[in-house]
Amino acid sequence: MVINKQKLIILFTVFVDVIGIGVIIPILPFYVESFGASPLMVGLLFGVYSFFSFFSGPLLGSFSDRRGRRPVLIISILSSAIGWLVFASAKSIFFLFLGRIIDGLAAGNFSTAQSYLSDIAKNDKERTTNLGLVGAIFGIGFIIGPMLGGFLGSISETLPFWFVGGLAFLNTVSAFLFLPETLKERQHEKISFNPFSPIKKALKDKKLRPNYISWFLFGLAATGMQSIFSLYLEKVFGFGSSTIGLFMAAMGVVMVLNQGIGLKHFWLKYFSEPKLELDMLLICTGGFLLLGSRNLTIMLVGLLIMVLAQSILRVVMTSQAAGGAVLGERGEVLGILSSLSSIGAIAGPLIAGSIFMAHHRLPFVLSAFCMVLAFGVVWFYRRKLKEIKPVDDAGADILP
Template identity: 30%
Template sequence: MAFIMIAVLIDMVSIGLIVPVLPALVGSFAPDPTEQAWWYGAVAFAFGFANFLGAPVLGALSDRFGRRPILLLGFCGLALNFFATAMATSLAVLIGVRLIGGAMQANAAVANAYVADITPPEQRARRFGMLGAMFGMGFILGPVMGGILGAINLHLPFYVAGSLALLNLAYGYFVLPESLSFAQRKPMAWRSANLVSALRNLTRLTGVGLLVAVMALASLAQFMMHTVWVLANSLRFGWGPGENGWSLFAVGVMAVLVQGFLLRRFLNWFGTRRFAVIGLSSGAMAYLLWGLATEGWMMYAVIACNVFAFGATAAVQSLISNSADEHSQGQTMGAVSSLNSLMAVAAPVLATPLLAMVSHLTLPDWRVGAPYYFCALLQACAALFALRYLRTHKPEPASAAAATFDSATH
């Protein structure tokens, strides 16, 4: 577990580095705010679309050849993506680079499958939470570093991110062990290595149908928020790379606090299913309040109060993972990643037109928060589906959950 957590941490720091500066890089080619919003949506769409096509294939390949080689391929793809992005001379080149990078990158799905390989089913929610804490830690360090470096030179964060990806490639090659034994591997079926087959197999898992809807709606809301966060804050509050970096730092701190330290207590009190409903409901309220915020400090206040939402994804992922057998964890997590990638494709298509429609407005006009209001609606629907799942499936005893999470920590 320690090996994969370090790999994910380095991976997320490198990704987090570019978050505060990518919209500004797009803006260097499209200075008009409305035009910038549209082109940033196109760049985000390119990466998500390529990842959407590539994730099922890479997930199935990890079931056939092991997790380690696919992770190494992802680290290599990230390094090439970051260096090429730094040297992009036009929006067309930038979009092409993001297409190639997205197709080669399935690290999140393979990392989740890696954790599932080495963890008993009853301990996976806690372990997924630990992995989520590393994602959060990456977003503590990465965006702040990106904001500081971006203030020096707009291209510098991309070169540093590429260097970190190469460091992860070396770490993975020399240190990271393989998690999938030869007995657990299965032949590659190309007909099933696509989104339609992956999602069909995902919905066939026992009791997972409603959870697929929950994951889709919550992921769409999250990716829409990721798409507009930096640019919307820049337009509303006049934030630059530094301010946006510190806001993402706050998000990362909360993610680490909840997923690394508080998640076991929450699961002890509520059980996995109930906690998923509570966390999704908390997220819906946070999106609404972000949309209504009229000053920058309010964004931080909502982040601090949105405690439960940071653990909801780990709870839902554990329920899905526990429905799959040991031979299909890579394909299952690849399907979840494909679902997330599909939402990442849809998010810019929905979010950037909403942002472009209100980009000419200024505070205190409440309409400037339109993208966040739509996210709140999506998240509320996810919470309702999760509540229905809770009512139609036998709830997990909280005491049993607590015992397994306690054992996982020792």
């Protein structure tokens, strides 16, 4: 597969976004501590990013459907760079929050980047492969980000933030110079600035409603599990931070290989997207249940199953939603998915953290239950509406 200049710039955009998330995880508590802030402030700084990305996802997606992908991408990437530089040069808690808010608002560009890759795809299979590359970049970013943050942070607490800001400025220049517009059919409806209006609209869309509901349940399950996984490894197996870090890196490697290579050369070769989605929802359910075990071998098997299934689900569920969207509304649809992810990223950890205190297996049982619900929603709506394939017929004969 040839990765052209356009695709490379979009993947670099995603890479910078993910590197930023990964970089901030290991050093944010120490950086905030230097301002005399409490641990609560650390949580709020993480939360404020998700909160504002919830608002920006559908908004930037709608803008890109009406004004084009190129201007939205360039402005949002530049805004992200400014957010990082504000954060790095902050002299007070106020400017720390301002930097995170700016970057959170710019984080909505992820859905626009996905829309761009969907626009340039010639058929369903290529669209799914493109989105699989995004997933692989995510995995690479989460492997490199924390290590890079730890290394640069040992030199200077602010160096990682200056570094990511510099990458974002470089990304802005490359997008401005080399990224053409891909949107051919533009929407002309007025843009709603109410962040809940696209979600209300989504719930009325009978065709895409199962995609939205199952995506939210999947996000709730995944972020809930991720938030307590380190605590679980420490409490049940006595693992320290270095061992847990190796687990995270190994999960990232599996994700990269599965999405970057396995998706195209195995999964899409032998399974159709709709069947793959249902199968992986069930497989992921089993992985979550095995993860809660006190037996190390069973836990590792569950972890491998869960990572393999999740990495495929993220791509296939996104591709099904993009393929089911009207061409001029693809950005808005993917923006809604982004917002639903943000809601899950806020609610999932809160619920999982609360029930983890009662018993360490409960968050995994809850995640498995969410997967069963998601399977039921998708299966029921497909049976009811008798719509198995996406409306994008460009590659209808590609999938088996």
